[in-house]
Amino acid sequence: MNIAVRWMGTPLGSVVMRQTRLELERIRAARGVIDPVFLGSPLFESGALGARLGCTVQVKLEMANPVRSFKGRGTELVADGLVRGGERRVVCASAGNLGLALAWSARRRGVEVAVVASRFAPEVKLDGIRALGARLELVDGDHELARERAVGIAQYDGIRLLEDSLDIETCEGAGTIGLELVESGVAFDVVLVALGGGAMATGIGQVLKELAPGVEVVCVQPEGAPAMTRSWRERRVVSTESAKTIADGVAGRFPIAEVLSDLLVVADDAVLVREESIVEGVRMMLHDAGLVVEPSAALGIAAMLEDPERFAGRRVVTVVCGGNVDMDSYYRWIA
Amino acid sequence: MNIAVRWMGTPLGSVVMRQTRLELERIRAARGVIDPVFLGSPLFESGALGARLGCTVQVKLEMANPVRSFKGRGTELVADGLVRGGERRVVCASAGNLGLALAWSARRRGVEVAVVASRFAPEVKLDGIRALGARLELVDGDHELARERAVGIAQYDGIRLLEDSLDIETCEGAGTIGLELVESGVAFDVVLVALGGGAMATGIGQVLKELAPGVEVVCVQPEGAPAMTRSWRERRVVSTESAKTIADGVAGRFPIAEVLSDLLVVADDAVLVREESIVEGVRMMLHDAGLVVEPSAALGIAAMLEDPERFAGRRVVTVVCGGNVDMDSYYRWIA
Incomplete structure (x- = not known):
């Protein structure tokens, strides 16, 4: 799908267009195929998280379904x-x-x-x-x-x-989250998306860049598994020797070139967060929002914790992408 | 609203009708007034809860909203x-x-x-x-x-x-949960509803009795706060001297006559559960479904735990009505 690059706030239309593999029309059509149990996930403000983080926090809850994740x-x-x-x-x-x-x-x-x-x-x-x-x-x-x-x-x-993130269905399926955000009637400035292979980030990013180009799409990855973020920053595939993070859902080492190429078009930023911030995010999700999340789903909170000035006073959506945790590990994190 | 009383499986239509204060048409219309953030709450199967309880368990999740309850x-x-x-x-x-x-x-x-x-x-x-x-x-x-x-x-x-449960908006608002259940396309045999003042039970019960009369509506109340259940069984208002339960959301002592009258029409049963079953329900909700619920929201699980034969092999919906817990108490329950 073509995306108009904006320059000085003016859409340049057909003058400068950049391609991704994703198609908005296929993402729209996907909603007719996906079982409704995965669609229309809750989007709601957490006053307690917002008060703690100094911004408006909207949670897009992707774990209230039979598999407890957006996948x-x-x-x-x-x-x-x-x-x-x-x-x-x-x-x-x-x-x-x-x-x-x-x-x-x-x-x-x-x-x-x-x-x-x-x-x-x-x-x-x-x-x-x-x-x-x-x-x-x-x-x-x-x-x-x-x-x-x-x-x-x-x-x-x-x-x-x-193949996750390479197969377009995984990206476009996740893109339906973006449609729901845009159609929610909720106003927001930034969307924080966990970054692993890139399916969710490219899917949501694609829809936002097309339908709500003023919204900033920020990908968040653990410092311990930074391959895609480094790739995004260097605009070329960068692999890592190891991936060490509690955020098991995003612990890849070999980014896929096609996905990187899409991500370069649709993401506004990619940031890395420390393990202790992820743990603190998991804890805050429990104590302030009553949500049991897996570490990957706390990456957005971790990003806000590490850079409060960036998000101060803004309307932030964080996509809570999954809630499958082993309780033994979980108890250690929240202890 | 009139409800046709079925006798030997045959609707008697206008021959025998019983009145409640609730109106299906008003419940339908309510959806045009209620902020969408409270509507369309998730309904999903928990395989782990079902495996543990020997039935099919569908969770209707009423806490993924800004106030974390159905209210x-x-x-x-x-x-x-x-x-x-x-x-x-x-x-x-x-x-x-x-x-x-x-x-x-x-x-x-x-x-x-x-x-x-x-x-x-x-x-x-x-x-x-x-x-x-x-x-x-x-x-x-x-x-x-x-x-x-x-x-x-x-x-x-x-x-x-x-006045909760007396004021018809509180009952009919909750009735929209019933509409969502009926319209979900999910097949179910029983709905378990926490019983306190009766707003949720009469609201959901009304819709089910009108639109899905084959579904059993079972109200669940703590043994320690049994006033409405006793009233339902004796078909007259029975008050209690005290109400002692961790399920603070349903700890009333003085049932309201008008609500009881409606409940007698729309509920198929009202059962009492022990405190230890409620605590076990809270624990199972966390360990098997990853959900942090308040005790009132675990009453359905408690009912299944106490009477497994009744629910064996059946398709059960349990309404998870709220998730506001003090973490100190919560940690004690799940310890």
């Missing part, structure tokens, strides 16, 4: 496409939430799912994947090793490989 | 009515959530609010009421003393007294 929006599109194409098997690598959502979307359509995950992924995510009847294979390494292994399975078995 | 549905109607009637002041007694919601609805309409509450109400509710700019008066006694005091203020100041 169902994308996997619904994937599973629907598989069925329409006569395919009955799919494999993906997942930090947990994608696999969970894919297992949910596939089961009700009679599609067989294999998920490859790190054995260090949260038990709650792995248990959920098993409970939904998917085949779960664990690798003794991180998410990047799981990605390699999933590629191998897809090739060997000759089945569809779902 | 905004009713207070929106009240505040709208005040403004249309040219009234600018209102007083209510509240266990906390009604006052919080009324303060929210009134503030944005320029209506002055006074709330009378027990000084034993959760701090988070009292702080929230103050933060929204309402005048808060605390009584050194329980909710019934607060009700008396609110009557006094209304008479002395000559302002509108909002």
Whole structure:
């Protein structure tokens, strides 16, 4: 989809246009395919969070659904496409939430799912994947090793490989969050989006840049897993040797070039936050908003904590992207 | 609104009709008045809760909004009515959530609010009421003393007294939850509703009896605050000397005759649950569904825990009516 680049506040229209892989019309159409249980997620102001952070905080709550994350929006599109194409098997690598959502979307359509995950992924995510009847294979390494292994399975078995952020359904599915924000009637200045592979950031960013170009789209990633943020800043793919963060949902090391290219068009900024800020964000979400969130979903709060002046007095939306946590870890964070 | 009494499965139509004060058409119309932030609350299956309880559990989540309870549905109607009637002041007694919601609805309409509450109400509710700019008066006694005091203020100041469950807006506002359940496309056999004064139970019950009469409406109240349940069973108002329960949102002692009369028409059953089951329900909501709920919102889980055979294999909706808890108490419950 073309996006008009604004220069000095003036849309230059067809003079300067930059391409992404995402299409607004497909994002709109996606809402007719995605199960309504994933759509129309709550958007509400948390007075307590706002008072604490010195700005207006609107929470877009993406965990009040059967898989407790936003990933169902994308996997619904994937599973629907598989069925329409006569395919009955799919494999993906997942930090947990994608696999969970894919297992949910596939089961009700009679599609067989294999998920490859790190054995260090949260038990709650792995248990959920098993409970939904998917085949779960664990690798003794991180998410990047799981990605390699999933590629191998897809090739060997000759089945569809779902690749998060690369496969456009994952981005455009997440883009429906952007539509809901724009259509909510709520006024906001900034949207904070957790950044991992980039599906959610490109999806939401695409819609906002097209329909609400005045809104700032800020991606937030942990300092311990900064590959995509560094790539965005250097405008080229930068990999990292390791990814070390409690925000397991966004702990990738190898950004995908096509996704980076889109993100360069639709994101206004990408910032890194410290682990202690993420933990404090998790705590604040519980104490001030009564929400049990996974660390990736607290990245927005972490960004506000680290740079209060940037957000002071502004109307901020933070996308609470998931709530799957192991309670043992969770109790340590909130203690 | 007339409700056709079914006899041997056959609607008797106009032959035998029983009256309630609620009107389905007004409940439908209410959706045009209530701020959308309170409408369309999530309804989703919790696989983990279902696995644990041996049935299908659908959660209707009424706390993902700025006041973290369902009460905004009713207070929106009240505040709208005040403004249309040219009234600018209102007083209510509240266990906390009604006052919080009324303060929210009134503030944005320029209506002055006074709330009378027990000084034993959760701090988070009292702080929230103050933060929204309402005048808060605390009584050194329980909710019934607060009700008396609110009557006094209304008479002395000559302002509108909002009475929870008696004032039809509070029941019909809650009734919009019933509409959303019916329109969700989700199939269910039983709805579990927390029972306090009766606003939520009569509102949801009314809609279900009219639009989905095959669904069983089961009210759940703590053994420690059983007044309305006893009244429902004896078909006459039964008061209690005391109300002792951690479920502060439903701790009334003096049922209102008009509400009981409606409840007798629309509720299929009213059950009492033990305090330890409520605590276990609060715990399960956290551990299995990642939801921080106040005890009143765990009453449905408590009912399933106490009578598993009744619910085995059935499709159950439990209305999670609020999430305002003091964290100190909460940590004790989940410890």
